[in-house]
Amino acid sequence: MADFTSIYWDAFIVIVTLLSIAGCGILLWSQSAHRVPASAPADGTTGHVWDEDLTELNTPLPRWWMWLFYLTIVFGLAYLFLYPGLGSYAGKLNWKSGGAYQEELAKAGADYGPLFARYASQDIQAVAADPQARAIGERLFLTYCAQCHGSDARGNKGYPNLTDKDWLYGGDPSVIKATIMKGRSGAMPPMAAAVGSDKDIENVAHYVKSLSGLSHDPIKTVFGKTKFGACVACHGSGGAGNQALGAPNLTDKVWLYGGSAETIMETIRKGRSNNMPAFEDFLGEGKVHVLAAYVWSLSAEPAKVATK
Amino acid sequence: MSEVRPAAKVIMMYAPREEIYPREASGRYATLRWACVWLTQLLFYGLPWLNWNGRQAVLFDLGARKFHILGLVLWPQDFIYLAALLIICAMSLFLVTAVAGRVWCGFACPQTVYTEIFLWIERRIEGARSARIRLDRQPWTPEKAMRKGAKHLAWGAVALWTGLTFVGYFTPMRTLAGAIGALSLGPWECFWIGFYALATYGNAGWLREQVCKYMCPYARFQSAMFDKDTLIVTYDTKRGEPRGSAEASGDCIDCTLCVQVCPTGIDIRKGLQYECIGCAACVDACNGVMDKISRPRGLILYSTERAMALGWSIKQIGERVLRPRVLVYSALLALMLAAFGTALALRTPLKLDVIRDRGSMGREVGDGVIENVYRLQIMNTAETAHRFRIEVSGIDGIALASPAEAQVDAAATRAVAARVQAGREAAGKGSRPIEFTLVALDDPSLKVREKAVFIVPR
Numbered sequence: 160m161a162d163f164t165s166i167y168w169d170a171f172i173v174i175v176t177l178l179s180i181a182g183c184g185i186l187l188w189s190q191s192a193h194r195v196p197a198s199a200p201a202d203g204t205t206g207h208v209w210d211e212d213l214t215e216l217n218t219p220l221p222r223w224w225m226w227l228f229y230l231t232i233v234f235g236l237a238y239l240f241l242y243p244g245l246g247s248y249a250g251k252l253n254w255k256s257g258g259a260y261q262e263e264l265a266k267a268g269a270d271y272g273p274l275f276a277r278y279a280s281q282d283i284q285a286v287a288a289d290p291q292a293r294a295i296g297e298r299l300f301l302t303y304c305a306q307c308h309g310s311d312a313r314g315n316k317g318y319p320n321l322t323d324k325d326w327l328y329g330g331d332p333s334v335i336k337a338t339i340m341k342g343r344s345g346a347m348p349p350m351a352a353a354v355g356s357d358k359d360i361e362n363v364a365h366y367v368k369s370l371s372g373l374s375h376d377p378i379k380t381v382f383g384k385t386k387f388g389a390c391v392a393c394h395g396s397g398g399a400g401n402q403a404l405g406a407p408n409l410t411d412k413v414w415l416y417g418g419s420a421e422t423i424m425e426t427i428r429k430g431r432s433n434n435m436p437a438f439e440d441f442l443g444e445g446k447v448h449v450l451a452a453y454v455w456s457l458s459a460e461p462a463k464v465a466t467k
Numbered sequence: 468m469s470e471v472r473p474a475a476k477v478i479m480m481y482a483p484r485e486e487i488y489p490r491e492a493s494g495r496y497a498t499l500r501w502a503c504v505w506l507t508q509l510l511f512y513g514l515p516w517l518n519w520n521g522r523q524a525v526l527f528d529l530g531a532r533k534f535h536i537l538g539l540v541l542w543p544q545d546f547i548y549l550a551a552l553l554i555i556c557a558m559s560l561f562l563v564t565a566v567a568g569r570v571w572c573g574f575a576c577p578q579t580v581y582t583e584i585f586l587w588i589e590r591r592i593e594g595a596r597s598a599r600i601r602l603d604r605q606p607w608t609p610e611k612a613m614r615k616g617a618k619h620l621a622w623g624a625v626a627l628w629t630g631l632t633f634v635g636y637f638t639p640m641r642t643l644a645g646a647i648g649a650l651s652l653g654p655w656e657c658f659w660i661g662f663y664a665l666a667t668y669g670n671a672g673w674l675r676e677q678v679c680k681y682m683c684p685y686a687r688f689q690s691a692m693f694d695k696d697t698l699i700v701t702y703d704t705k706r707g708e709p710r711g712s713a714e715a716s717g718d719c720i721d722c723t724l725c726v727q728v729c730p731t732g733i734d735i736r737k738g739l740q741y742e743c744i745g746c747a748a749c750v751d752a753c754n755g756v757m758d759k760i761s762r763p764r765g766l767i768l769y770s771t772e773r774a775m776a777l778g779w780s781i782k783q784i785g786e787r788v789l790r791p792r793v794l795v796y797s798a799l800l801a802l803m804l805a806a807f808g809t810a811l812a813l814r815t816p817l818k819l820d821v822i823r824d825r826g827s828m829g830r831e832v833g834d835g836v837i838e839n840v841y842r843l844q845i846m847n848t849a850e851t852a853h854r855f856r857i858e859v860s861g862i863d864g865i866a867l868a869s870p871a872e873a874q875v876d877a878a879a880t881r882a883v884a885a886r887v888q889a890g891r892e893a894a895g896k897g898s899r900p901i902e903f904t905l906v907a908l909d910d911p912s913l914k915v916r917e918k919a920v921f922i923v924p925r
Contacts, residue, residue: 190480191479191481194475194476194477195475195476196475206478217480219481219482220481221481221482221677221681222481222484223484223677225481301842301882305826307826308826309824309826309827309840309884310824310840310841310884311884313830313838313886315826315830316827316830316924318826417831
């Protein structure tokens, strides 16, 4: 027990526990029979007289009941011998709650491992065409992914929609798998200083809106275009984005944080930081493979899935 | 100086058990008890073999969390019915006990029933009461070992069959029987068959009246339902005393047969005792003796305390049955039965849980339209597959954007993601109550509503 630096409390617990058990045994043994003077009347009382004439009727329990009491002592001692309980003594069986959890994990791994191994040996497209694999993938998705991406995988503000054809890092099955395995860390730095004044930021926002055909102020757009140079390193000169960097395409109508002028200005001013955790260690490659197939099947052409 | 210690004696606080060898009784009540044994055991041993619609008629499938009782499939969500059933059982026990004493103990309790079966086996193998007492007292001989061994083997067989039947209520009986034939029982099935067999063997073979006297809580609290008008097995002291065969003595000839037949080893002539399980074996025995000595029956009889004290007739006892205590128990029981029956009859074999996606408050999809996502857990508890239509209401123009129909297999659960859209104008601000309705396409009466909340983000 690493919680204590000396063996004092260890010894304290061991002694108190064992003394208590011994005390129970002694109490049981000493109280199972009473010695009374031979002159005491044989009237079914215990022989205990107090307050001059009060006596106690003896209504004995059956003998086997007494043996049950002794049995509890034997059980207690056997338990303390086999399992942790006496101070820092780990018990003969060396049982640990963490170990029990690991055992269950290992058993589940042995039970379901072959199934996932079979899928892992197949193409992600082939797995996506398997109805059973998709059903497993859906359950995995609902358990591990739905918190952020939603039960319907259509995302939320800041969490990408996985059912459209717009991908930040690419929608190839292998890329989706890599995203789940290793996670993604997308960061857009605050660009206020690079873009310029508040007026410039507003102009750039209108230019960005114009790229995807949203309502925009034509004059602000013209001015904004001149300041968009600060953005091209990541989003490209035409604003089409860059999947290698995870820079969003600004020319479609898909908006991770919102497509209103105010939201775009906020994004430019403060930047955005987005993080998708890595699932490789947590789920293992077998489950991620099935999960990737499910996510891919959400936006892939049904025909493409079916022919595989 | 030496002090003279007074001579002492030892009083034991734990009494050794006195073996009871109940003599076989025959008569009206013994026949009634055997009828109860047959009835309960045919039901218990036979029910798991009965099939219904291609499955076991009564099966408590713990793994699948479905409890089949004839045409009914109960799910864990139906736990309230079990609670109601237990209340009904308790109320029935109260009522029966108030009117007729411990008839449950004497005629229908498994402890009594299995003890009766085990005693029957014991008598066939070891002989009647006196033969058994002699056998137990004599030293071990090959014959004694043979008889004892045969008895325990027979007991073990009945116990194992009982254990197997019990487990057959939880694992399909025919599968279980097949697994035994193929020697491929699972470890847990083995354990529970063994556990229940051991409990039967121990309780009916060894513990017997000890269970009633020292372990059973009902035995003790049933006396709370007793009053002076409760039927009890009792001895007619006025008629019987003084005992003996002399001309001047009463009808009791002190043959002690009533003590010999008693499964709990008491003497009913001492009056009402907590050990008495109301089996009326002593009534049967005494009536037999009264017939032989040409005296009227009923020296030991079913009667009430008040009737014995006042010398009432059966008619007068009957008039006291409808007393406040009995009426209150009856009313409560009738109420519970009516509620239970109504609830069961009106039960819709369809359940719906609506779980709002926790991760998102609600999202904007295009021109001022707000979308919320819900996970609908549809539980089709009927034994036929259905196709359901999902409807949503509560806000003007609210509509489902995801598929409005869902197929759910027989006795299955399915989670369906539902996207619900409403205009920002109509939805207002904050959270709005909405309602989902699920209707079976093939049966409009199969319908369930569930409340939910629609959230409009700022």
